[in-house]
Structures are given as C-alpha cells and as structure tokens.
Amino acid sequence: MRVLLLNWRDIKNPSAGGAEVYIHEIAKRLVRGGHQATIFTAKFGGCKEKERIDGVDIVRRGGRCSVYWEAYKAYRNEFKGEVDLVIDSINTIPFFTPFYVKEKRMIFFYQLAKEFWFKSMRFPLSLIGYLAEPWYLRLYKKEKAITISESSALDLKDLGFGDVPIVYPGIRCKPAAEIPRKEKNLTLISFSRLVKPKRVDHVIKAFKIVNDEIPDSRLWILSGGPERKNLEGLARKLSLENKVKFFGYVPEKKKYELIRKAHVHLFCSVREGWGIVVVEAAANGTPTVGYDAAGTRDSVAATGGFLVDDYKAMAEKVLSLGDGYKNIASRCIKKSKVFDWERSYRKFVRDVES
Known part of the structure; x- marks a missing residue:
C-alpha cells in the first residue's frame, strides 16, 4: 500500500x-x-x-x-x-x-x-x-x-x-520497573512548549503557592518557545528566579532523566488531543496534576493522575499528596504500560x- x-x-x-x-x-x-x-x-x-x-x-x-x-x-x-x-x-x-x-x-x-x-x-x-x-x-x-x-x-x-x-x-520511553529515585527536595516539572496555549504561566503561579509552603521546593521547566522571556519575567516578579530553572530544549535522554527525578508533573494546557507528555511522565513514576480540559482529562484519568480546575487547586493537590505518594507513583507506572x-x-x- x-x-x-x-x-x-x-x-x-x-x-x-x-x-x-x-x-x-x-x-x-x-x-x-x-x-x-x-x-x-x-x-x-x-x-x-x-x-x-x-x-x-x-x-x-x-x-x-x-x-x-x-x-x-x-x-x-x-x-x-x-x-x-x-x-x-x-x-x-x-x-x-x-x-x-x-x-x-x-x-x-x-x-x-x-x-x-x-x-x-x-x-x-x-x-x-x-x-x-x-x-x-x-x-x-x-x-x-x-x-x-x-x-x-x-x-x-x-x-x-x-x-x-x-x-x-x-510513548517512546519504556515504563520504569520501579519508582525511580527522586530528588531530595520536592521537585515539580513542566515540559510543554513555551507557547500561550500551554499556559505555563499557570504552572509558575501554582508553584509559587507550593513554594510558600515548602521553601526548598523547585520547579524545572523544559523545552523552549516564544513565551520564555515572559515566563522568566514572571518568575522574577514572584521572586522565584532562584527556584525555577529553565532548561530550554534538552535531548530526549536528558528529558527522561529529569522526569524520573521530579516528583510531580504540572500540565495546564487550554486543550489537547490527548497529552503524550502525561503518559511519558506516568511511565517514569511522575504523576500529573493537570487541568480538566479536553484531551488532558483523558490522558490524566488513564494514567492515574489528578484533575483540577485552576492553579490554586493545582497547588493544593500537590501539597496534599504526602504519604500516599509512592502508591500514586506505582499506579502511574502500571497504567502507562498499556500505551x-x-x-x-x-x-x-x-x-x-x-
């Protein structure tokens, strides 16, 4: 054919x-x-x-x-x-x-x-x-x-x-055999393109609330795009310039390495067809807290993550994970294997x- x-x-x-x-x-x-x-x-x-x-x-x-x-x-x-x-x-x-x-x-x-x-x-x-x-x-x-x-x-x-x-x-990565070793301090990650529809500014605002409660927490932002300067400016405005790290585009091997080390993936897109990034995160033992938007709701629900309506609720969900985190991460890995x-x-x- x-x-x-x-x-x-x-x-x-x-x-x-x-x-x-x-x-x-x-x-x-x-x-x-x-x-x-x-x-x-x-x-x-x-x-x-x-x-x-x-x-x-x-x-x-x-x-x-x-x-x-x-x-x-x-x-x-x-x-x-x-x-x-x-x-x-x-x-x-x-x-x-x-x-x-x-x-x-x-x-x-x-x-x-x-x-x-x-x-x-x-x-x-x-x-x-x-x-x-x-x-x-x-x-x-x-x-x-x-x-x-x-x-x-x-x-x-x-x-x-x-x-x-x-x-x-x-997904292109093989699901982890067990929960990977995470960073010592709470580390959140975002790896969507830095464009307006992905609303990475909401990720930074959610992190601000988390960081006020857990000062040693960190946010890693992977990828690049036309919104990077604006997002860097927002981080400075919120006094987070030393807490938010912009990696830019990274090779796929490095991307998966960072995902494995992070605790939670934040995803705020306006809408998606599906959300491959959500499944990639799950496969590496990193649950997603994402917006209840078209497409995202499907991939998050399918991989054991959590849906919220706004960045304040997102921060609250991250802060609530606590002692049940290992069970959540294991569930995400298991569910990702069907994709x-x-x-x-x-x-x-x-x-x-x-």
Whole structure:
C-alpha cells in the first residue's frame, strides 16, 4: 500500500509536538510493515526539501499557511494515481482533500482548536477561525475518520460525525520497573512548549503557592518557545528566579532523566488531543496534576493522575499528596504500560482496513 500523509509539520520541525510524533510513529511502522509512506508537510528554516527519516519520505513545501495549497498542487502533479490512500491529518486547519483527492481517503483528527484560536492568533483572525472551524469540519462528516481520545471523538460527534474509532498514542520511553529515585527536595516539572496555549504561566503561579509552603521546593521547566522571556519575567516578579530553572530544549535522554527525578508533573494546557507528555511522565513514576480540559482529562484519568480546575487547586493537590505518594507513583507506572506504539499501529491498520 502506498500512503500519502498530509500534515502541516514533520518530526524535525522546531515547532513539532505530539501530533507530529504520532504521525511519524505510525508512518515508520507502515514502512516496516512493507508499505510506502510519504509525509507532505511545510518547510522550516534550514530544512531539506526532501529527506528520508526512518524509511519515511518527507517532502517539504510552502510555509505555515501555504502548505495547504502546495499539497493540492503536489497531489495534482505528482501523487494523483500514484498512491492508494491519502490521510488528511487535521490539527487546526485541514487539507480539504474531499474536494480533490480521488483515491481512498481518510482523516486523522487530533483535536478541535476552539480556545487555541484566541491564544495563538490575533483578532480578528482568531474570531474568524473560531467561527469557521465547525463549518469546515462538517465537510468531512461522511469521510472515514480516526481520532486519538474520547474528548476528540465527542467533539466530532457534536459536529455530526458518527462513532469515530479511537487509536491512543504510545510513548517512546519504556515504563520504569520501579519508582525511580527522586530528588531530595520536592521537585515539580513542566515540559510543554513555551507557547500561550500551554499556559505555563499557570504552572509558575501554582508553584509559587507550593513554594510558600515548602521553601526548598523547585520547579524545572523544559523545552523552549516564544513565551520564555515572559515566563522568566514572571518568575522574577514572584521572586522565584532562584527556584525555577529553565532548561530550554534538552535531548530526549536528558528529558527522561529529569522526569524520573521530579516528583510531580504540572500540565495546564487550554486543550489537547490527548497529552503524550502525561503518559511519558506516568511511565517514569511522575504523576500529573493537570487541568480538566479536553484531551488532558483523558490522558490524566488513564494514567492515574489528578484533575483540577485552576492553579490554586493545582497547588493544593500537590501539597496534599504526602504519604500516599509512592502508591500514586506505582499506579502511574502500571497504567502507562498499556500505551505502546506497536499496539497503536495495529489498531490503526485494523481501523483503516475495516
């Protein structure tokens, strides 16, 4: 089977997130299974226009907005009649494949953007996107679809879709055999991209309350992004500059090492498709205290973490963990073991072929 996957970013894009990890993990397993897989995506600074990663052909053209038009042109001039399946990967804006793709089609749906529009774009584009999203997604109601969480499936159902199969993401790290050795002092961690929709400022505000009660506590913030300076400023404003450490982007091995040492993962995203970071934390014996938001509520509930409504409640939950912490951490490790990319791939193939 020859598969063309349309996704606005690829795994090497500096802004890549969980959606890009997902599509790549599935694509490389398609190749291992004897299929051909091509990801068509947008260019970024310093990238190659074409390369092969893990056996997957990556074709990059256009930018954040023009990639959709470039995908149409590439299909018309290069892929039409040369592929067996086209996957329209929807993460905010779709590729509108029902209008031009003649081969077998399906959509891979991560999440509705909803609140993301107001966190990521300026007015009036944010309002236009928010109002237009339900209308353009309804164009896909009759398309074969797969999604990644109960929250996303319910969002699609509200738009008139039928029962959409759910294929949960896996994780790249192996779950710990036992609770890893933690830092001596209470250490909290956040490893989301530093962008407004992730609300890492709420993480810092929650930590401020915790630190007032436990002065030796620390907060580690991994990853980078356009909000870093603002977040560093907030830490200084709250007199936390010596308590909050910004690591920036770290290699994956280092990331897992830090997660294992931390006690609690804080996650405040506006909404998610799922939340791979939540499962990664759980696999390393680090429970998540996260906001009760779409997607996040699914991954947190599935891995033994805790849901709260605001940063004050988040701080209170962290402070309440106390003597039961070891049981909580063990529970997280156990629950994380069901999230495996091989299992996800097998479910994906069954749903595609059904």
